[in-house]
Amino acid sequence: MKKNITIKDIAREAGVSTATVSRVLSNKGYASDDIRKKVLAVAKQLNYRQNSIAKSLKMHKTNLIGVIIPDISNPYFMKISKGIEDVVQEKGYNLLFMSGDENPHKEEKQLKLLLEHRVDAIIIATSGKNDELISSIHENDTPVILIDRKLEAGNEKMDFVVENNFEGAYQLTSYLIRQKHKLIGVVNGSLNVSTGVERFSGYKKAMEDYAIVQRDELIFNGDFSVEDGRKAIDYFMGLDQRPTAVLSFNNTMSTGVILQLDKLGLTIPDDMFLASYGETEVAQLINPKGKISVKQSPYKMGVKVGEIILDRLVLHVTGPTQEVFNPQLEK
Amino acid sequence: MKKNITIKDIAREAGVSTATVSRVLSNKGYASDDIRKKVLAVAKQLNYRQNSIAKSLKMHKTNLIGVIIPDISNPYFMKISKGIEDVVQEKGYNLLFMSGDENPHKEEKQLKLLLEHRVDAIIIATSGKNDELISSIHENDTPVILIDRKLEAGNEKMDFVVENNFEGAYQLTSYLIRQKHKLIGVVNGSLNVSTGVERFSGYKKAMEDYAIVQRDELIFNGDFSVEDGRKAIDYFMGLDQRPTAVLSFNNTMSTGVILQLDKLGLTIPDDMFLASYGETEVAQLINPKGKISVKQSPYKMGVKVGEIILDRLVLHVTGPTQEVFNPQLEK
DNA sequence: GCCTTTTCTGTAATCGATTACAGTAATGAT
DNA sequence: ATCATTACTGTAATCGATTACAGAAAAGGC
Numbered sequence: 001m002k003k004n005i006t007i008k009d010i011a012r013e014a015g016v017s018t019a020t021v022s023r024v025l026s027n028k029g030y031a032s033d034d035i036r037k038k039v040l041a042v043a044k045q046l047n048y049r050q051n052s053i054a055k056s057l058k059m060h061k062t063n064l065i066g067v068i069i070p071d072i073s074n075p076y077f078m079k080i081s082k083g084i085e086d087v088v089q090e091k092g093y094n095l096l097f098m099s100g101d102e103n104p105h106k107e108e109k110q111l112k113l114l115l116e117h118r119v120d121a122i123i124i125a126t127s128g129k130n131d132e133l134i135s136s137i138h139e140n141d142t143p144v145i146l147i148d149r150k151l152e153a154g155n156e157k158m159d160f161v162v163e164n165n166f167e168g169a170y171q172l173t174s175y176l177i178r179q180k181h182k183l184i185g186v187v188n189g190s191l192n193v194s195t196g197v198e199r200f201s202g203y204k205k206a207m208e209d210y211a212i213v214q215r216d217e218l219i220f221n222g223d224f225s226v227e228d229g230r231k232a233i234d235y236f237m238g239l240d241q242r243p244t245a246v247l248s249f250n251n252t253m254s255t256g257v258i259l260q261l262d263k264l265g266l267t268i269p270d271d272m273f274l275a276s277y278g279e280t281e282v283a284q285l286i287n288p289k290g291k292i293s294v295k296q297s298p299y300k301m302g303v304k305v306g307e308i309i310l311d312r313l314v315l316h317v318t319g320p321t322q323e324v325f326n327p328q329l330e331k
Numbered sequence: 332m333k334k335n336i337t338i339k340d341i342a343r344e345a346g347v348s349t350a351t352v353s354r355v356l357s358n359k360g361y362a363s364d365d366i367r368k369k370v371l372a373v374a375k376q377l378n379y380r381q382n383s384i385a386k387s388l389k390m391h392k393t394n395l396i397g398v399i400i401p402d403i404s405n406p407y408f409m410k411i412s413k414g415i416e417d418v419v420q421e422k423g424y425n426l427l428f429m430s431g432d433e434n435p436h437k438e439e440k441q442l443k444l445l446l447e448h449r450v451d452a453i454i455i456a457t458s459g460k461n462d463e464l465i466s467s468i469h470e471n472d473t474p475v476i477l478i479d480r481k482l483e484a485g486n487e488k489m490d491f492v493v494e495n496n497f498e499g500a501y502q503l504t505s506y507l508i509r510q511k512h513k514l515i516g517v518v519n520g521s522l523n524v525s526t527g528v529e530r531f532s533g534y535k536k537a538m539e540d541y542a543i544v545q546r547d548e549l550i551f552n553g554d555f556s557v558e559d560g561r562k563a564i565d566y567f568m569g570l571d572q573r574p575t576a577v578l579s580f581n582n583t584m585s586t587g588v589i590l591q592l593d594k595l596g597l598t599i600p601d602d603m604f605l606a607s608y609g610e611t612e613v614a615q616l617i618n619p620k621g622k623i624s625v626k627q628s629p630y631k632m633g634v635k636v637g638e639i640i641l642d643r644l645v646l647h648v649t650g651p652t653q654e655v656f657n658p659q660l661e662k
Numbered sequence: 663g664c665c666t667t668t669t670c671t672g673t674a675a676t677c678g679a680t681t682a683c684a685g686t687a688a689t690g691a692t
Numbered sequence: 693a694t695c696a697t698t699a700c701t702g703t704a705a706t707c708g709a710t711t712a713c714a715g716a717a718a719a720g721g722c
Contacts, residue, residue, distance in 0.1 A: 006678055017702045022680055029681085030700050052447045053388045054678035057707050062384065064427075072416075073409040082403055085430065094444065096395075097428045099416065113425065116383045255612060262616050281586060285593050285616050337708055348672045353710055360711085361670050385708035388677050 005048045014042045025050070056118065064096045065309060066114035068107060068124040069147075071224070072099040076251050076278060076298050077125065080147060083302020084123060084309070091310055093120070102190065102223060104129035115142065121309050125149050128192035134158075143312045145305050150194040159312070161304045161323045165195050165277075168294040168327030169202025169249070172275045175292050175329065176245050177210045181273065184212075185243030186219045187232040187253050196224075199249045199277055218243055222253050229256020230263075237264060244273060251278030251296075258282045279330075288331050295330040336379045345373045356381070387449065395427045396640060397445035399438060399455040400478075402555070403430040407582050407609060407629050408456065411478060414633020415454060415640070422641055424451070433521065433554060435460035446473065452640050456480050459523035465489075474643045476636055481525040490643070492635045492654045496526050496608075499625040499658030500533025500580070503606045506623050506660065507576050508541045512604065515543075516574030518563040518584050519552045527555075530580045530608055549574055553584050560587020561594075568595060575604060582609030582627075589613045610661075619662050626661040 007021040023029040024039040056062040069077040100107040121143040131151045138144040146160035189196035207214050222228030248254040254276035269290025276293040311317040338352040354360040355370040387393040400408040431438040435458050452474040462482045469475040477491035520527035553559030579585040585607035600621025607624040642648040
C-alpha cells in the first residue's frame with residue numbers, strides 16, 4: 001500500500017519541528033547549517049516528494065493553467081499550446097488541457113471544472129455562447145486570456161492574443177479578385193466564433209470594394225473540420241457554374257479541400273485556384289502557382305500568451321494586454 | 332479581490348454545520364428534506380464552487396491523470412490522447428499533459444512533477460532511460476500505463492497498449508522485397524525507444540529471411556521528426572547507388588520524406604517507392620501505386636488505455652493488462 | 663408501552679503543507 | 693558590560709473539505 005512520506009516523517013527522523021523542515025525545504029527563513037544538512041539528508045534518504053495538493057491549499061495557488069481549445073488534433077492549436085508551455089514551464093507552471101470539441105455546452109462544464117481545480121489562470125479559444133461566464137471568471141480574479149477567438153461582446157476588459165482576421169481575409173479576397181476570379185467559392189468557418197465572423201466580413205468588404213457580385217450559392221458554411229472542407233468541394237463541383245477559385249477560412253478545411261480535389265481527380269491550378277487562411281502540410285505538395293495563403297504564427301502567439309500569463313501571475317500586471325497579429329500573404 | 336465561497340459560508344448562512352453541508356453536497360449520509368433544500372438553495376445563491384484541492388487532500392485522490400507524450404504536435408499521439416480523454420472524462424477524470432520532447436531528462440522531471448501533483452495514474456510514451464523510475468512508480472501504487480512504447484526491461488508487471496512493431500516492420504519489408512526492391516533505404520527511428528528497436532528488428536529479420544544483403548549506408552538514423560525524414564532523403568539521394576524504395580519507420584518521418592522528395596522534384600512511384608509505418612495526410616496525395624503503409628489505430632489504442640485506467644481506478648483491477656495491436660498493411 | 667433500529671445533526675479530528683508569533687541564543691555595537 | 697540586532701527553533705493556527713463518533717429524535721416491532 002502506498003505510504004507517502006510527509007514533512008512530519010522528516011521532522012521526526014531529523015529530530016526537529018515541521019516548521020523547520022518546511023523552512024529548509026522551501027528555502028525560506030532561517031535554519032542553521034547543521035540542521036539544514038540533516039533535514040536535506042533525511043528528506044533524500046526517505047525519498048520525500050512534496051505534496052503539491054497540500055501546498056496549493058495553503059498557498060491558494062496551484063501552479064496550474066487551464067487550457068481549453070476546440071480541437072486537440074488541430075496542429076494550429078497544438079502549436080499555440082507548445083508556445084504557451086515552453087514559456088510558462090520555465091516558471092514552474094503546468095497546463096491542464098481540455099478539448100471543447102467546438103461544443104459550447106461542454107466548454108461551460110470545462111470552465112467550471114477548471115475553477116474547481118483552482119487553476120491560476122485560464123486560456124481559452126472559445127467555441128462561443130459562454131461570453132458571460134468567461135467575463136465573470138476574469139472579473140472574479142482568475143485571469144482569462146482569450147486566444148485566437150474573441151468574445152462577441154465585452155472584449156475591452158479582456159486579455160487576448162488574436163489575428164487580424166478581417167484584414168487577412170480582405171487581402172486574400174482582394175488577391176483573388178485582382179487575379180480576375182469572379183466566381184469565388186467560400187468555405188466559411190463557424191459563425192459562432194469571432195474568427196469565422198471576422199474572416200467572412202473581410203471577404204464581404206473586399207467583394208464590395210471591388211464591386212463583385214456576391215452569390216449566396218457560392219458560400220458553403222462549414223465548421224472548421226477537414227470533413228467540411230471535403231463537403232464544400234463536393235458541393236461546389238455540383239454547381240452549374242463552378243467557382244474558379246476556392247477561399248477556405250481555416251487550415252483544416254483547406255486540408256479537406258485539397259484532399260477532396262485530389263480524390264475527384266481535379267488539379268490545382270488547372271481546375272481550381274486555392275486561397276487558404278492558414279497553412280497545412282498537404283498544401284506544401286500542391287503547385288505554388290495555384291495557391292495563396294495567409295501565414296499564421298501559432299507558436300509565436302502561444303509564446304505571447306505565455307508571457308501575458310507570467311506578467312499577470314508573477315509580476316502582477318493588471319491592465320488588459322491585447323495583441324493582434326497581422327496577417328501575411330504567402331504563396 | 333477574490334473571495335471564494337466555502338462550505339463554512341454555506342453552513343453559516345443556512346444555519347447548519349459544515350458536516351451537514353458536506354453531506355448534502357456530496358449526497359452521502361443522512362439529511363432531512365428541509366435542510367437539504369435549504370443548503371442547496373444557499374449554495375446556489377452564493378454561487379458555491381467546490382474546492383477540489385481541499386477535497387483531494389482529504390480524499391487522497393485528485394481525479395487527474397498525468398499524460399507524458401514525446402510530441403504534442405504529432406497527430407498520432409494526439410489521437411491517442413483524444414481516445415483516452417473521451418473514455419476517462421465520463422468518469423470525471425481529467426488529463427494533465429506534459430510533452431517530453433523525446434528528452435529523457437525532461438521526462439524524468441515531469442514524472443516527478445506528476446507525482447508531486449498526486450495524479451491518480453500516469454500514462455506515458457517514454458523517450459527511454461527512465462525504466463527504473465517508471466517501474467518504481469508503478470510499484471509504489473500510482474498505476475502507470477505504457478502507451479506505444481515499452482520499457483527496455485521489466486515490462487512483465489506493467490500495463491501497456493502497444494503495437495506489434497516487429498510484425499508490422501517485417502511485413503512492410505517483405506512486401507518491398509517481393510516487389511523486387513533490392514536497395515531499400517531505411518529511415519530508422521530512435522533506437523532509444525522500443526518502437527524504434529522493434530521496427531528495425533522486423534526489418535532485419537525480413538532481410539535475413541529473404542537473404543538480401545544489408546548495407547549500412549542504406550540506414551539513416553533519425554529521431555522521429557519531420558526534419559529527419561527530409562534529411563534522410565537528402566542523404567539517400569547523395570549516394571552513388573540510390574535506393575529504389577524508402578522504408579520510413581514512423582508517420583512524421585514519412586511526411587518529411589514525401590515533402591522532400593517533392594521539393595527535389597522527384598516523384599512517387601517513378602523515382603521512389605515508399606513504405607511507411609503509419610499514415611499521414613500528405614500521403615493521401617501521392618500515387619497509391621507508389622506506396623504501402625502500416626495502418627495504425629491511435630484512437631482505439633487511446634480508448635483501450637482509458638479503459639485500463641478506469642479498470643484500475645474504479646474497479647480496482649490489479650493484474651497487468653497488456654494489449655498488443657496487430658498491424659495491417661494498406662495501400 | 664418499551665425496546666430496537668433508523669434517521670438526523672453537530673463536534674472535532676484529519677489530510678500535508680506554510681507561517682505568524684513567541685521565545686531563546688548568538689553576535690555586534692559602543 | 694549593556695543593549696540592540698540578528699539568527700534560530702518550536703507551537704499552533706490555518707487552508708477547505710470529509711467523516712468517525714456521539715447524542716438525540718423519529719419510526720418500527722411486538
